[in-house]
Amino acid sequence: MQYKRLKLDINGFLLIDKSHGVSSNQIVSKIKFLFSPKKVGHTGTLDPMATGLLPICLGEATKFSRFLLNADKTYEALIKLGYKSSTGDSEGKIVKQSIENIPSLTVIKKVLLKFRGQIDQIPPMYSALKHKGKPLYLYARKGVEIKRTKRKVTIYAIEILDFYEDKLKLKIKCSKGTYIRTLAEDIGAQLNIGGYLLDLVRTDIGHLNIKKALKIEEIEKLKNENKKEILMPMEALLSDxxxxxxxxxxxxxxxxxxxxxxxxxxxxxxxxxxxxxxxxxxxxxxxxxxxxxxxxxxxxxx
Known part of the structure; x- marks a missing residue:
């Protein structure tokens, strides 16, 4: 006979530092197993190739997750210049574009000025955006191109953290719904050499910062009686x-x-x-x- 695990009355949220190659839903499943809450959910998906901050809401805190979905996000993005990718990131088919003509830092700074403020973005085919009830990436995998309409997003700040050889590292603060992969491709296009997203780390969601986040492996090592101690109170989720x-x-x-x-x-x-x-x-x-x-x-x- 199989027994269902008892669901516990646990309320609060966790700040998870998601590792590369793990999906957001896999993190949710692990938290379900570790805490057995009545309800659990995340506050905004990170692609498997991306790492960084992933808040997980437990119990009553899930009622407030949507208010965090609308919050501004901050990322550190590493862009590979001189190449293009079929998916806009490192998981796609990589095609050499124009690596011999990598522009100077001065030219890059001028181009980045065009991406500050409100801009138009066309959502990528390799995204979870729905068309007729199905995510776009399912169509993309079959080679089907779906027409997408432009969306207004806001780039509040874009700062160069590093620039070496053909790699450009940026810190980007943006509004909800911003596709960093698309931004990387658009920057490469403006530089006339192509570009794709090589690595992505989410560091902030609203007032929440990755410095207080834990790896899922750290939580797995905790004894049951110590797990509740790492839960943050619901009201802290809304301290803005x-x-x-x-x-x-x-x-x-x-x-x-x-x-x-x-x-x-x-x-x-x-x-x-x-x-x-x-x-x-x-x-x-x-x-x-x-x-x-x-x-x-x-x-x-x-």
Whole structure:
């Protein structure tokens, strides 16, 4: 007889430093096995070839993961110049382009200026973007090209970290939905020599930084009683949002699905704290200073 593992009431999130060659879903599966939470999910996929920061939400924290999906991202990208790739990265078929004509650092700096601010991007065929319910990469593997429309994305900052021989290392802060592989190809095209993404590390998502992240192997070595100690509290996931402290009546009103009137706060989204300064969820204040609930943790749900 097979027994199902007991699902535990574990709430919080982990910062994982994903290794090369491992998919985001494989990390989620390992966390399921190690912690047995009732719910688990990540806050934004990293391709298997990419490494770096992958926040994993457990239990009630999964209710707030979508708010992190919209956060800005920071990457360190290594671009191989003078070559093109069928996939835009090192996993595709590599074709020599113009390695003899690698431009100077001065020329590269001028080209990078064109990529600051809001730019247009065409999503790559080798991506998880859906067409008729199927990810584009499934069509690409069959040699089928799907027409894609341009998208507006924002590059807040692009900085040269290193430049040697035919390799250009960049630090990029960008909006959600930015394809760094496409950016690498577009930079190579602007330089008239081609380029593809050789390596990619995600270092930041919003206020979260890779310095506090753990490798999955480090977590696997922990004893069961020590695993909960590495969980970060749900409210820390949302620390970019300001805080509203509610009195008991206001807390109960939210529990009953009511809107609280005349909250003396600027309009926007806020973390909500109730009795005992306990985090209870996320709310939004409108232009009339009315507070409504966006998400509440289950202890508050009716």
């Amino acid at each position: 949002f300001k805080k509203i402290k509610l009195n008991i009546k206001e807390e109960n009103d939210l529990k009953d699905g009511k809107i609280i009137n005349k909250i003396k706060k600027l309009s926007g989204q806020y973390r909500l704290f109730g009795k005992g300064n306990k985090f209870i969820g996320l709310g939004e204040v409108d232009e009339k200073e009315n507070l409504k609930v966006l998400r509440l943790i289950s202890q508050m749900d009716k």
